[in-house]
Amino acid sequence: MGFLNNLKPAFWDQRKLGGAAYRSLFDFRRTWYAAVFVTSAVVLAPLIFMAVMDYRATRHDVESEILLTTSRLVSNIRRTISYFFDERRCALDFIVNDNNFRMDYRPEHLEAVLENLKKSFGGFVDLGLIDPQGIQRVYAGPYHLTGKDYSNQEWFKQVVKHGAFISDAFSGFRHIPHIVMAVKYRYNGGSFGVLRATLDTENFVNLLSNLEIDGHGDAFMINHEGVLQTPTQSHGKVLQRISLPIPKDAPETRVFEWVSANGTPLVIGYRYITDTPFILMVVKNKPELLKAWDDTRKELIGFLLISAAFILFVILWGATYLVNRIFQSDQKLIVTLHQIEYTNKMASIGRLAAGVAHEINNPLAIINEKAGLMKDLFTFKEEYKQNEMLMGLVDSILNSVTRCGRITKRLLGFARHMDVSIQTVNVNDIIREVLGFLNKEAEYRSIQISIDISDDIPDIETDAGRLQQVILNIINNAFAAMDNNGHLQVKAGMADPENIALTISDDGCGIPESDIKRVFEPFFSTKTGTGGTGLGLSITYGLVEQLGGTIDVTSEVNRGTTFSITLPLAIEEKEMKNSCVYS
Amino acid sequence: MRVLLVDDEQELVETLAERLSIRGIEARWVTSGDGALELIDREEFDIAVLDVKIPGMNGINLRKLMKEKHPEMKFIFMTGHGSQDDFAAGSAETGVDYYLLKPVSIDELILKMNNLMNT
Numbered sequence: 001m002g003f004l005n006n007l008k009p010a011f012w013d014q015r016k017l018g019g020a021a022y023r024s025l026f027d028f029r030r031t032w033y034a035a036v037f038v039t040s041a042v043v044l045a046p047l048i049f050m051a052v053m054d055y056r057a058t059r060h061d062v063e064s065e066i067l068l069t070t071s072r073l074v075s076n077i078r079r080t081i082s083y084f085f086d087e088r089r090c091a092l093d094f095i096v097n098d099n100n101f102r103m104d105y106r107p108e109h110l111e112a113v114l115e116n117l118k119k120s121f122g123g124f125v126d127l128g129l130i131d132p133q134g135i136q137r138v139y140a141g142p143y144h145l146t147g148k149d150y151s152n153q154e155w156f157k158q159v160v161k162h163g164a165f166i167s168d169a170f171s172g173f174r175h176i177p178h179i180v181m182a183v184k185y186r187y188n189g190g191s192f193g194v195l196r197a198t199l200d201t202e203n204f205v206n207l208l209s210n211l212e213i214d215g216h217g218d219a220f221m222i223n224h225e226g227v228l229q230t231p232t233q234s235h236g237k238v239l240q241r242i243s244l245p246i247p248k249d250a251p252e253t254r255v256f257e258w259v260s261a262n263g264t265p266l267v268i269g270y271r272y273i274t275d276t277p278f279i280l281m282v283v284k285n286k287p288e289l290l291k292a293w294d295d296t297r298k299e300l301i302g303f304l305l306i307s308a309a310f311i312l313f314v315i316l317w318g319a320t321y322l323v324n325r326i327f328q329s330d331q332k333l334i335v336t337l338h339q340i341e342y343t344n345k346m347a348s349i350g351r352l353a354a355g356v357a358h359e360i361n362n363p364l365a366i367i368n369e370k371a372g373l374m375k376d377l378f379t380f381k382e383e384y385k386q387n388e389m390l391m392g393l394v395d396s397i398l399n400s401v402t403r404c405g406r407i408t409k410r411l412l413g414f415a416r417h418m419d420v421s422i423q424t425v426n427v428n429d430i431i432r433e434v435l436g437f438l439n440k441e442a443e444y445r446s447i448q449i450s451i452d453i454s455d456d457i458p459d460i461e462t463d464a465g466r467l468q469q470v471i472l473n474i475i476n477n478a479f480a481a482m483d484n485n486g487h488l489q490v491k492a493g494m495a496d497p498e499n500i501a502l503t504i505s506d507d508g509c510g511i512p513e514s515d516i517k518r519v520f521e522p523f524f525s526t527k528t529g530t531g532g533t534g535l536g537l538s539i540t541y542g543l544v545e546q547l548g549g550t551i552d553v554t555s556e557v558n559r560g561t562t563f564s565i566t567l568p569l570a571i572e573e574k575e576m577k578n579s580c581v582y583s
Numbered sequence: 584m585r586v587l588l589v590d591d592e593q594e595l596v597e598t599l600a601e602r603l604s605i606r607g608i609e610a611r612w613v614t615s616g617d618g619a620l621e622l623i624d625r626e627e628f629d630i631a632v633l634d635v636k637i638p639g640m641n642g643i644n645l646r647k648l649m650k651e652k653h654p655e656m657k658f659i660f661m662t663g664h665g666s667q668d669d670f671a672a673g674s675a676e677t678g679v680d681y682y683l684l685k686p687v688s689i690d691e692l693i694l695k696m697n698n699l700m701n702t
Contacts, residue, residue, distance in 0.1 A: 354664075361663030361685045362592055368686035369598035376605045405686045412664075412684070 009320050011327035028327050035319040043311050051304045055297070062293040066267055066286070067255045069214075074253045074269035074282050077211065077219055081273055081280060084204050088121060088181060088197075089164060096185035096195050105129065110140035123203040125178060130156070130194040141198070150196075159184050159194050166276045169201055169229040169239065177201045177229070177238050205230045213282065215267070215289035221278045222246070229278060244268065247279065257286070339539050346469065357408035364404050371397040410436055422571065425464045427492050427500065428453045434471045435490075438479065445484045454493040457500055461570035466543045470551075473540045474504050474563050481508030481561060495566045499549070505562040511555040519553060547571060584700060585627060588612040589619045589645065590634040590661070602689055608696070616640030616648075623649055628656060630696055635662040635669050643672050657699045661687055 011028035095101050095113055110127050117124040126141020134151025150156040159165040159182040167180035182196040208219045208230055221229040226246040231238050243261060247254065247270040255269040265286040272279050375394045378384035385391070410433065435442075435449060442449055478488055487507050495501035511519060520541040544551040548571040555561040586608055588596040596612035603610040611626065613619045616637050623631075631649060635642040646658050660673045663685040674682040681695060 358664045362595070365663065365685035365687070366592060366595045366598070368688075369595055369602065372689055373598050373602050373605075376602055380605070401686055402688070405684075409684055 009324045009327075011323060028323055028330075031326070032319055032323045035323060036315055039315045039319065040312065043315065044308060047304070047307060047311070051300065055300055058296060058300070059293065062290065062296075066215075066284070066289050070267050070269040070282060070284060071253050071255045073213065073217075073219075074255070074271050074280060077208070077282065078253065078271040078273060078280050080207060081204060081221075081278070084207065085166060085181075085273070085276055088123075088199065089166075089183065091117065091121060092181060092183045092195055092197060096183055096193075102187070105138055107138050107140055107146075110138050114140045117197075123199045123201075125198040125200055128196045130196055132160075132192055136196075137193075155180060155182060156194070159196075160192075164275070166278075168223045168227065168277050171239060177205075179229075201230060213284065215284035215286070217282060217284040219280070219282045221273075221280050223277045224279065235283060242281075244281075244283065247281070335538055335542060339542055342539055346465075353411040357411040360404070361408050364401055364408070368398065368401045368405075371401065422461055422463055424459045425462050425467060426459050427457050427502070430464060430467055431471060431490055431492070434468055434475065437472070438475060441479065442488075445479075445482075445486075447479065447482060447484070447486045447488055449488045449490070452489065452491045456494060457492055458569065460500060460567060462547055462567060463571075466547055467567070470540050470543050470547070470565065471502075471504070473536050473543075474565075477536060478504060478506035478508060478561070481510070482506050483508070499566045499568055502565040502567065503562055504565075505560060507560040510557040510559055510561055511553070512557055516553060516555055520551070584608055584629050584696065586610040586696065587619060587622065587628040587631045589616065589631060589637060589642075590614065591636075591638050592634075599689070603693075606689070606693065608693070616642075616645045619645060620648060620652070623652055623656075628653070630657045630659065630699060632659045632661050632692075635660055635673055636664055643676060646676060659683065659692075659695055659699065661685060661692075 009032075011032070095117075101109070101113065110129065114124060114127045117127070126139065126143065126145070128136045128141070128145060128148075129138040130136050130150055134149055134153075134156050136145055136148045136150065139146045139148075155165050155167050163184045165180070165182045167182075169177040169179050171177060178198050178200050180196060180198055182194050184192055184194050186192045204221075208221070211217075211219050213219055216233075218233045218235060220232040220235065222242050223229055224246070226242045228236050228238050228240055228242055235244060236242055244258065244266075247256070247268070249272055251272070253269060253271045255267065258266045258268050260266055267284045267286050267289065269282040269284075270279055371394055375391070375398065378387070378390060378394065431451060431453065435451070441447075475488065475490075482488070489503075489505045491501075491503045491505075493501055519537050521538060541551055544565055544567075547567055549565055549567040552564045553561065554564070586603060588600055588610055589612070590596045591614050593612075593614050596614065600610040600612045611622065611628070613622055616639060619631070619633075631646070633642040633646060637645060642660060642662070649656060650658075658677050659681045660677055661683045662669065662673070670682065681699065683692070683695070
């Protein structure tokens with residue numbers, strides 16, 4: 001919290017302060033909130049919008065790319081597989097159309113053909129010739145299948161009908177998956193025969209399993225019933241039913257997305273292979289494919305977060321700086337307003353005092369002259385001259401008139417100083433004049449005042465009225481800080497050849513260490529609830545500044561406080577005018 | 584030494600004139616600026632003691648008019664008013680020493696008049 005307190009700008013707690021007039025023109029915290037919110041919204045909204053759009057666009061691109069590559073891969077494999085089947089079927093076609101083959105039905109000849117096929121293509125297990133009744137007439141291979149009747153089997157009906165046939169995979173005698181490929185051929189006489197070949201699937205299993213497919217991809221084949229024709233990595237064993245759906249029949253390569261039973265999103269590409277019962281499927285793990293995208297996404301989000309953080313920092317700093325500047329000038333304005341008010345008040349008091357003094361001075365002068373005449377008359381007449389009582393009375397009247405005259409002259413002097421002007425001021429006189437106003441209070445409260453003014457102080461060129469106010473304010477403060485029987489000391493001397501130093505010390509309650517830095521701040525008051533505005537010392541500070549001087553304070557709790565003022569021997573009139581446009 | 588007292592407070596100038604007479608100084612008094620200008624045409628005065636505020640006329644202007652008629656005449660301001668402007672204007676004409684604030688003790692006034700005559 002201490003750290004936060006250090007960061008907290010001066011205006012933050014402003015509205016918690018008690019309410020003097022002209023407190024403040026703005027609610028600075030709200031201004032700050034508004035500035036931060038509006039700027040953030042204006043700056044961050046487009047950034048976030050762009051980032052989201054970019055995110056979506058990039059993600060869409062990546063996904064399209066995945067679908068496209070999958071589709072391309074499926075097409076390529078399909079071409080290879082089709083070629084594989086076409087090649088073998090063409091081989092069989094070639095054999096049945098060969099004249100040697102048609103002339104020679106001996107099993108030895110078929111054995112030779114099988115041997116040649118094994119050498120050149122591989123994968124052929126056996127060969128058989130079947131007559132139109134479905135009876136296997138000649139057989140070459142490891143089993144004894146001569147004379148076997150295929151007439152009721154579906155594949156035989158298919159081959160008779162369509163001229164060629166490729167079967168599903170089935171488990172052969174050695175538990176190796178096999179497929180049957182058969183072609184029909186016609187004799188010249190209109191009769192026909194069927195050449196049947198059994199192939200093991202090893203060749204195209206190798207073809208599929210050797211593919212390197214990204215995203216833990218899996219390429220395999222199923223038949224139209226969904227039975228696996230080749231082994232898979234994670235979708236079941238050969239001749240088992242596949243756990244994925246059987247894709248819809250389509251003439252071209254298609255790609256679709258699917259979620260597997262265990263919740264993994266998959267990208268599935270497939271192709272029906274023409275003239276075979278097979279469907280080629282390529283299944284890819286989508287999260288694996290998106291891994292590359294993940295890095296891009298992290299970069300994108302990271303960039304967004306760093307930019308947003310930086311922008312927010314700049315906004316916070318900027319808003320705080322600006323609002324603080326407004327706050328400071330607002331404070332200055334308030335102090336100035338108070339100073340104007342204060343000066344106007346003092347000027348009014350001054351005019352009132354002058355009016356009163358003037359009105360009183362005339363009758364006082366008449367009393368003076370009349371009593372003086374009485375005394376003159378008494379002095380010239382022996383009988384009255386001896387009358388001590390009468391003479392005493394007249395003297396008493398004249399003394400009182402003199403006293404009244406002193407008071408009115410002091411009032412007039414005070415009033416005269418309310419007008420702003422630079423004049424020659426005797427520091428001693430002005431201090432005594434101010435103390436003249438406070439003598440009675442000092443007497444009642446038994447406050448001892450000692451004045452120590454060094455003789456070498458020359459008269460200074462300054463604004464007597466302001467100087468008077470400064471001294472009056474500080475002594476008033478000192479009086480407020482002291483109990484009865486306190487001591488006040490006023491000292492004046494030379495600070496350096498250009499400046500005089502004036503110190504006013506009391507032995508009052510003092511100012512705590514924590515407050516001393518703030519005593520000149522406007523609205524800082526320890527007299528809360530007792531009518532203090534907290535402006536006295538801040539106005540004093542402003543006045544001293546206008547006089548071209550400095551003011552400083554040292555204090556010790558329960559020991560007393562010392563205000564030290566330095567004033568230049570002369571101030572420039574121009575400087576004064578600039579700083580007191582209101583007077 | 585002949586003295587002319589000008590002030591709108593008749594009681595004041597009357598009494599002051601009498602007191603000056605007792606001390607051997609011949610003093611005449613008037614309560615208006617016009618009266619003063621009229622009187623100096625008929626009689627000779629060494630010194631005029633003027634109030635700054637006189638009905639119908641400003642003491643400072645009055646001094647100028649009187650000075651035009653009698654350049655050798657000397658002046659003292661005696662006023663109950665102490666505004667900075669009056670003080671500045673008045674004391675500029677006569678010097679700070681001869682701008683007196685009421686009430687003035689008669690001894691001080693005579694001292695000032697003697698000083699003025701000797702300069």
